[in-house]
Amino acid sequence: MIFKLIKAGAVTLSLLVISFAAGAADFGRSKNGRSMTADSSGSGFYVGINGGYGWEASDWASPAISNTPKGGMVGGAIGYNYQLGSIVLGLEGDFGWSGVKGSATCGAFTCEVKNDWLGTVRGRVGYAVNRFLPFITGGGAYGNIKASSTNPAAAGASSSEFGWVAGGGIEYAMHDNWSVKLEYLYVDLGSFNCGVACAVGITTNNVSFSQNIFRAGLNYHFTSGPVSSRY
Numbered sequence: 001m002i003f004k005l006i007k008a009g010a011v012t013l014s015l016l017v018i019s020f021a022a023g024a025a026d027f028g029r030s031k032n033g034r035s036m037t038a039d040s041s042g043s044g045f046y047v048g049i050n051g052g053y054g055w056e057a058s059d060w061a062s063p064a065i066s067n068t069p070k071g072g073m074v075g076g077a078i079g080y081n082y083q084l085g086s087i088v089l090g091l092e093g094d095f096g097w098s099g100v101k102g103s104a105t106c107g108a109f110t111c112e113v114k115n116d117w118l119g120t121v122r123g124r125v126g127y128a129v130n131r132f133l134p135f136i137t138g139g140g141a142y143g144n145i146k147a148s149s150t151n152p153a154a155a156g157a158s159s160s161e162f163g164w165v166a167g168g169g170i171e172y173a174m175h176d177n178w179s180v181k182l183e184y185l186y187v188d189l190g191s192f193n194c195g196v197a198c199a200v201g202i203t204t205n206n207v208s209f210s211q212n213i214f215r216a217g218l219n220y221h222f223t224s225g226p227v228s229s230r231y
Helices: 002-027
Strands: 044-060 065-067 070-084 087-106 109-127 132-149 157-173 178-193 206-221
Touching (some): 044 109, 065 109, 087 132, 132 206
Antiparallel strands (some): 044 070, 044 206, 109 132
C-alpha cells in the first residue's frame, strides 16, 4: 500500500507539472498571440550543485521487517538543454553523497539499511514561461545499498544496484548565467539478496530500497548571454 501511494504521488506531481505547462502556454503569449519565449534560446551545457532530503521504504524478507530510513544528501550535476520555441528538452546526470539510513528491531537485534551514494541519468522535458521552466524528468538510477545487523554472527553486506527514477520540478532563471531549481524524485533500486550476511542460516534474504527525494539546486549555464533571456 505504501509503495502504491508513493508511486501515485509521483504520477500526480508529474500530471500537475504538465497541467501547469499547458496553462502557462496561454500566460506566456503576448496580446497578438505570439509566444513571448519563442525567440529565446535555452540550448547549451550547464553544471550545478544540489542538496536535499530523502526518505525511503525498505523491506527485509527475513526477518520480515520494514523501516523508513531518512537523511540528507548533497552532490553535483551536469546537463544539456536544447530549446525548441518554448519547449526545452534536456539530459542531466547527477552523482552525490547520501546520508539516508535507518534501523528497526529484528528479533533480539537491530537491523539497519543505509544508502551511501546515489547517481541518476535522466531526460527532461520542460515548457519555458518567461523565467520559469516547469519540467518532468525520468530515467535510470544507480546507488549503493548496505544492510547490516547487530547480530555478531551476521557480517552484513552491500550491493550497488541499478533502478529507475521519475519526478518533476521547476527551474527559475536568475541574472547572468545562473538558475535555481526545486525538484522531487522517486527512486526505486529494487532489492538484493543479503543472505546469511544479514540473517544467520537464511540463504535468501532480499532487502529492497526505494526513496523519495526533495532537493534544491543551483546551476551555471555556459552561454554568451544571460540565462534570464533564454527561458
